[in-house]
Amino acid sequence: MKTLPAVDVVVVGGGWTGLLMAKELGSRTALSVVVLERGGPRKTEDYSTDMDELDYAIRFRMMQDLSQETVTLRHSPSQRAVPLRQHGSFLPGSGVGGAGEHWAGVFPRFVPDSFELRSRTIEKYGAGRLPDDHSIQDWGITYDDLEPHYARAEFLLGISGKAGNLRGTRIDGGNIFEGWRSTEYPTPPTKIPYVSSLFREAAKSLGYHPYPVPAATPSISFTNPDGVSRPGCTYCGFCVRFGCMIGAKAQPTNTLLPVIQKQKNVSIRTGACVRRLVHDGAPFKGQVRGVTYVDASGEEIFQPAGLTILASWTLNNTRLLLLSGLGESYDPATGKGTIGRNLTHQVLLPAATVFFEKPLNRFMGAAAAGIRISDLDGDAFDHSRLPFLRGGSFAVLNIASGPIGNFGVLPPSVKARWGSDWKKAGLHYYDRTGSIGFDGEHLAYKGNYMDLDPTYKDRAGDPLLRLTLDWRDNERKMAEFATSKGVEMARAMGAKEILPFPGLRSYDATRYQSTHIQGGTIMGSSPDHSVVNPFLQHWQFSNLFILGGSTFPQNAAANPTPTILAFTYRTADAIVERYLKNAAGPLA
Amino acid sequence: MPLRFFDESEALIVAAAASLIFPSDESGPGAREAGVTIYIDRQLAGPYGRDRFRYTQGPFEDAPAEFGYQGKATPREIYREGLKNLKGFDKLETVERDKILEQIESSLFFSLLRHHTIEGMFSDPIHGGNIDMVGWQLIGFPGPRMSNYDDIDKHFGEAFRPEPVSLRQVTGIDVRPSEDEK
Numbered sequence: 001m002k003t004l005p006a007v008d009v010v011v012v013g014g015g016w017t018g019l020l021m022a023k024e025l026g027s028r029t030a031l032s033v034v035v036l037e038r039g040g041p042r043k044t045e046d047y048s049t050d051m052d053e054l055d056y057a058i059r060f061r062m063m064q065d066l067s068q069e070t071v072t073l074r075h076s077p078s079q080r081a082v083p084l085r086q087h088g089s090f091l092p093g094s095g096v097g098g099a100g101e102h103w104a105g106v107f108p109r110f111v112p113d114s115f116e117l118r119s120r121t122i123e124k125y126g127a128g129r130l131p132d133d134h135s136i137q138d139w140g141i142t143y144d145d146l147e148p149h150y151a152r153a154e155f156l157l158g159i160s161g162k163a164g165n166l167r168g169t170r171i172d173g174g175n176i177f178e179g180w181r182s183t184e185y186p187t188p189p190t191k192i193p194y195v196s197s198l199f200r201e202a203a204k205s206l207g208y209h210p211y212p213v214p215a216a217t218p219s220i221s222f223t224n225p226d227g228v229s230r231p232g233c234t235y236c237g238f239c240v241r242f243g244c245m246i247g248a249k250a251q252p253t254n255t256l257l258p259v260i261q262k263q264k265n266v267s268i269r270t271g272a273c274v275r276r277l278v279h280d281g282a283p284f285k286g287q288v289r290g291v292t293y294v295d296a297s298g299e300e301i302f303q304p305a306g307l308t309i310l311a312s313w314t315l316n317n318t319r320l321l322l323l324s325g326l327g328e329s330y331d332p333a334t335g336k337g338t339i340g341r342n343l344t345h346q347v348l349l350p351a352a353t354v355f356f357e358k359p360l361n362r363f364m365g366a367a368a369a370g371i372r373i374s375d376l377d378g379d380a381f382d383h384s385r386l387p388f389l390r391g392g393s394f395a396v397l398n399i400a401s402g403p404i405g406n407f408g409v410l411p412p413s414v415k416a417r418w419g420s421d422w423k424k425a426g427l428h429y430y431d432r433t434g435s436i437g438f439d440g441e442h443l444a445y446k447g448n449y450m451d452l453d454p455t456y457k458d459r460a461g462d463p464l465l466r467l468t469l470d471w472r473d474n475e476r477k478m479a480e481f482a483t484s485k486g487v488e489m490a491r492a493m494g495a496k497e498i499l500p501f502p503g504l505r506s507y508d509a510t511r512y513q514s515t516h517i518q519g520g521t522i523m524g525s526s527p528d529h530s531v532v533n534p535f536l537q538h539w540q541f542s543n544l545f546i547l548g549g550s551t552f553p554q555n556a557a558a559n560p561t562p563t564i565l566a567f568t569y570r571t572a573d574a575i576v577e578r579y580l581k582n583a584a585g586p587l588a
Numbered sequence: 589m590p591l592r593f594f595d596e597s598e599a600l601i602v603a604a605a606a607s608l609i610f611p612s613d614e615s616g617p618g619a620r621e622a623g624v625t626i627y628i629d630r631q632l633a634g635p636y637g638r639d640r641f642r643y644t645q646g647p648f649e650d651a652p653a654e655f656g657y658q659g660k661a662t663p664r665e666i667y668r669e670g671l672k673n674l675k676g677f678d679k680l681e682t683v684e685r686d687k688i689l690e691q692i693e694s695s696l697f698f699s700l701l702r703h704h705t706i707e708g709m710f711s712d713p714i715h716g717g718n719i720d721m722v723g724w725q726l727i728g729f730p731g732p733r734m735s736n737y738d739d740i741d742k743h744f745g746e747a748f749r750p751e752p753v754s755l756r757q758v759t760g761i762d763v764r765p766s767e768d769e770k
Contacts, residue, residue: 048759048761049755049759049761049763051731051732051755051758052711052712052714052732052755052763052765053710053711053712054707054711054712054715054765054766055765055766058707058711059636059641059766060641061766065641066641066642066643067639067640067641067642067643067644069643070643073655080649082649082651082655082658083643083645084643084655084656085642085643085644085656085657085658086642086643086656086657088656191737191740191741192741193740193741194743194744194745197744232737233737234734234735234736234737235735235736235737235740236732236733236734236735236736237733237736238732245734246734358745358746359728359745359746359747361739361743361747361748363729363730363733363736364736364739364740364748365736365740369740402710402729403709403710403723403724403727403729404706404707404710404711407706407709407710407727408706417693417702418608418609418610418689418693418702419608419609419611419686420611420613420615423610423611423613423615423618424615427615427616427726427727430727430728430729431727431728431747455647456645457645505654506652506654507654508654509654509655509656510653510654510655510656
């Protein structure tokens with residue numbers, strides 16, 4: 001193994017969090033920073049030819065190559081897991097920018113009580129209302145701690161939207177259920193496509209409070225506080241699963257790279273697949289010494305570093321700690337160990353698929369340009385008499401509306417699945433079909449977790465990560481409730497026919513839900529039940545920080561990237577202002 | 589047009605079956621006019637056809653459908669096997685062809701063929717199907733249109749159908765499709 005000269009900071013992963021941390025350290029310190037990214041380089045110009053539904057949205061050209069590495073799945077600890085052999089319910093990214101290149105760009109904050117979920121729920125409904133098997137915990141910080149960092153993230157990306165709560169003043173037309181905001185959004189709301197405008201009117205008629213979706217596809221050109229400019233969105237419709245061909249949708253490559261490329265103390269090495277964190281193994285006084293990786297030519301390399309930042313997405317953050325023997329693997333039978341616990345996904349479903357008389361011109365849009373309601377999110381509505389806790393948002397967007405992925409979505413009255421009748425119905429309904437999407441909260445349970453698979457290996461011979469994951473009654477009943485509300489909304493939109501969501505049974509790895517997977521290296525107020533402290537610093541190895549959704553104790557319904565970026569800013573502040581000045585000790 | 593994967597008799601069977609799935613009829617052109625057989629032939633000859641990007645390490649275990657396809661067979665192998673069972677299909681009367689497709693409706697082979705027929709109808713012409721954008725004209729999809737800025741908040745309730753454009757037309761670049769890669 002080749003050993004390279006030591007650097008001050010090594011960052012594992014070149015996506016939103018890794019590159020934001022690199023940019024912050026690069027501009028605020030003189031530290032030498034190296035980012036290791038397993039995939040290839042990327043830039044905006046690469047996307048000028050990517051508007052091809054087949055190669056990008058159907059064959060997943062930008063996603064992780066599963067022939068090299070995937071995960072295994074089972075529904076309960078008594079089952080044998082099998083590998084997810086092709087992409088399905090979530091889509092891990094690869095390459096510079098990671099999944100932040102092909103995301104939708106929906107950018108909502110979490111509702112304030114999500115950060116104190118356990119204590120607020122007990123306070124209001126009593127401990128008896130928490131599900132039997134739950135492992136819900138508070139995050140160790142409050143919304144107020146995070147608010148300034150949310151604002152920074154919104155200005156970094158130039159988010160379009162309308163505030164509903166400015167310093168406690170309620171503003172109609174914005175999201176009146178959101179936490180207080182110190183500032184209005186940096187850019188005005190996006191244009192709204194026809195089908196979303198139908199939803200806005202329907203929602204109003206039912207007494208809800210519709211508002212424009214906060215979007216990372218800005219309505220107008222914008223220059224952020226770093227001096228990076230991006231053009232306004234042209235509503236071409238090629239957002240989710242694509243890189244933006246004009247660089248309007250905020251992506252790490254068009255938002256962070258322009259700054260990093262000018263920083264002499266930051267470099268990015270692509271084709272560098274990190275395999276282990278190297279450490280001296282002594283808990284509480286231990287230090288991480290750097291990482292080993294395999295470069296594009298197959299050579300194994302040790303990169304020593306004073307400070308290690310793990311920023312390689314939920315699944316790989318968890319797997320790297322397990323493979324490196326850095327802490328104890330969680331055991332649901334005994335409750336011992338912290339790595340891998342509190343795996344959550346998201347209760348994301350088409351509450352109602354809606355068939356209309358009139359055409360919708362669905363090809364025009366942006367994945368984040370639309371209308372949303374939060375009246376049934378979090379604890380905005382009383383759950384005393386409901387058979388579940390928490391809720392989610394409803395939204396109507398022209399998301400991923402290409403003809404390959406959408407041909408053949410048909411109302412219940414059409415029975416044919418091939419032939420003339422099917423073809424005729426498919427051609428008629430392709431542009432007359434909308435979806436009322438529901439994004440619901442997924443609680444954490446003792447039996448949903450990650451560990452190393454005993455059977456299946458990656459190309460290099462290391463064990464795959466094993467997910468043990470299934471829905472519980474809380475999610476199933478929430479989905480039923482969301483479906484009944486979605487059907488009411490669909491009727492109010494003037495639906496000709498409605499296809500209600502059939503219900504959540506066991507976790508289905510073939511239905512795309514979202515790439516919002518959380519947990520595994522969670523934050524908390526004590527090392528007994530969390531891996532990192534609320535500054536995302538490892539409890540035992542103080543020179544290791546872990547960024548991303550892997551640090552979330554549970555899912556909070558909304559898209560996680562705004563919260564992930566806000567936490568990354570907060571951690572960057574803690575490193576620059578306290579850790580580096582404080583002899584590199586524990587921050588909490 | 590030279591075939592890359594099918595032999596001639598296989599191609600004739602695929603063409604006959606795809607024409608029943610997505611027929612050329614009173615609602616407009618179908619799989620035949622779009623060149624769906626050429627599209628499928630290229631996909632199977634390329635990396636997708638041999639599972640270049642799928643996790644294919646064993647052991648191969650049976651699992652419920654919600655865990656996704658767990659089989660060992662690649663799309664190429666599934667087609668070869670499926671077509672073997674349809675020998676002479678293209679020579680039969682239409683009524684008999686319909687009956688045979690109904691019999692294999694629930695097979696993995698038919699499910700792939702149906703998906704691939706949709707793909708061949710509506711993917712960008714760089715992939716060999718959707719010839720002259722016949723599929724996009726049929727369904728009213730304009731292809732990779734660079735900007736809808738002036739139109740997105742207009743045309744409410746009425747069909748707005750700009751003339752389709754292909755990726756090569758829009759970019760002026762000889763874009764390379766994934767099936768031509770290793």
